[in-house]
Amino acid sequence: MAGDSRASANAAAVLRAVLEHGPVARSGIPPVCGLSPAAVSRQTTGLLRSGLLRELPGPGPGGGPGRPLVPLDLNTGAVSGPVTAALHIGVPASTFGLVDLRGQVLARRSLPHHGLDPATLPRTIARRLRAFLDEYDTGRPLLGLGAALGGWVRPDEGTVVRHEALGWRDRPLAAELSDALGLPVRLDNHARAVAGAEILFGHPDARHSLVHLFVGNVVDAAFGIGGTVHQGPGAAAGDVAHLPVPGSRTPCPCGRTGCLQATASDTALGAEAVRRGIVPEPSVGLLVDAAATGDPRADRLLRERARDVGRAAALLLDVFNPAVLVIAELSSLLHEGYLDEIREAALGAAPQPTPTTPTPTTPTPTTPPPPPPALRIVTPHAGPAVLPCAAATVLLGPLFRDPARLT
């Protein structure tokens, strides 16, 4: 089948139909993927043989009396279902994951980078990731490693062209990790990886058009149209670090003021939280914990950041008018009240009054839901599993586009 582009496209259509509609009877596949029953039958045979699909026990939908149908689904079986190793390399920590064909995270672990030398970090990551994979090895086929990180990444070459915070330049990271792990490795920028995960596993509207804004220690963005994430020449798309945030006067290393990364990154937020005496070290996780346990100063600072993010999001909504604007930002991932704050700022609502009395433990929305387009602002479908799910999609996305690569 390799080399036959039509067969590849047909196999991809069947696989995605099952992703979307499974478990589904064979007879239910042709109407939703536009192929003939004979073509679907050919492809399901190949996909069953390669282990990407499985037959479920028992009759499926549409099975009439005396004519039971065996439903098909993606092979997420606990014995034979293929899994993907996932790696997100952040600035303070890396996240490891083991992810199935539906993007479900089966296991995860964090590796803090504290005290580790960025120059030798990939070797350390590979060693610890290998131990993690060995620990969770149940004999299920391991497809490879999908890896995601910030900065300028070229997926086709597997290189990190530039990652300022880690001091990496033209680093052949995919080859380094592949050599150390003995696995196929695919690499991409994490903003594009999250966008890819939303297209593959998230809201159906994301396949029409989406913009994703990633707000972590680095801030970047990605957009996708018609189910494809844009890379641009040199795969350099998505740098929004110096997008001007209306109303911000925060100085940026670039010499201007009010740039998005300098204003709203986790690094900036953590430093501000320490400066205000809210947390002992510059950790956004600690800041979110402080807000959740009732510290009004922490809640206030997180709401300030949410409004900065919302104002930047409004610019992206204006420029792209996407069906979905996905924002990956820690506080709004964990508490919907901060998502409401982002939406309200994007709507151009008046600044929220600063609370003068302690706020409740969990922020509660006090206004009715805003109308579109701010309602198109959502958090990633995978919630707190966003990073391992997105990293795995770096490998799974190409597989769903061309399952023949596995056969």
Ligand SMILES: [Zn+2]
């Ligand atoms: Zn700047």
